[in-house]
Amino acid sequence: MVFSLCELISKAEIDRAIGRLAAEIRRDVGDKNPVFVCILKGSFVFAADLIRATGIPAQVQFVCLSSYGCGMETSGRVKMRLGLREPVAGKHVVVLEDIVDTGATVHHLLKYLARRKPADLKLCVLLDKPSRRRLPVKIDYTGFQVPDRFVVGYGIDWNEDFRYLPDIRYVETETEDG
Numbered sequence: 001m002v003f004s005l006c007e008l009i010s011k012a013e014i015d016r017a018i019g020r021l022a023a024e025i026r027r028d029v030g031d032k033n034p035v036f037v038c039i040l041k042g043s044f045v046f047a048a049d050l051i052r053a054t055g056i057p058a059q060v061q062f063v064c065l066s067s068y069g070c071g072m073e074t075s076g077r078v079k080m081r082l083g084l085r086e087p088v089a090g091k092h093v094v095v096l097e098d099i100v101d102t103g104a105t106v107h108h109l110l111k112y113l114a115r116r117k118p119a120d121l122k123l124c125v126l127l128d129k130p131s132r133r134r135l136p137v138k139i140d141y142t143g144f145q146v147p148d149r150f151v152v153g154y155g156i157d158w159n160e161d162f163r164y165l166p167d168i169r170y171v172e173t174e175t176e177d178g
């Protein structure tokens with residue numbers, strides 16, 4: 001397949017959005033000693049930058065969910081590959097996710113977390129693709145709304161590649177004969 005990567009969101013734009021999201025989270029849970037629940041693997045870069053930008057005392061946990069096999073289409077079936085290691089009952093939980101696409105992943109995780117009786121449950125996402133939604137999801141903090149394009153970079157992969165890119169790019173595929 002012939003493809004090229006085109007810039008969608010620059011590193012400077014990402015940095016500005018991180019500052020804004022961090023300020024919103026600090027305002028809401030800055031004195032609550034929240035637990036950030038970071039969804040692996042795609043949100044590890046976003047979470048690392050955002051958590052440090054908030055500058056608030058907090059715990060961090062990681063969960064791993066997968067719905068993709070290879071390629072650019074979600075299978076729609078969500079599997080929890082790594083669950084919570086510490087209880088979140090009575091805690092203020094902020095979920096950090098890279099992209100909400102169909103909504104299946106966060107829908108599944110929010111139900112899993114709600115059963116564990118946190119004091120409060122909020123969702124912060126870097127990229128929202130609203131045109132692709134199949135399940136309703138309430139997002140509390142949004143970095144950017146993006147069009148229905150497959151994106152990579154800033155931790156987000158395509159078949160495990162391109163996570164290292166500093167900015168966010170979309171994949172443009174071309175047919176061999178132009």
Ligand code: IMP
Nearest residue numbers: 042074099100101102103104105150151
């Ligand atoms: P959903 O369950 O359909 O909402 O998909 C969410 C997950 O699919 C995200 O956590 C991403 O890991 C992945 N995903 C969705 N869109 C893209 C994309 O454009 N590029 C790379 N991964 C994506």
Ligand code: MG
Nearest residue numbers: 040041042098
């Ligand atoms: Mg993901």
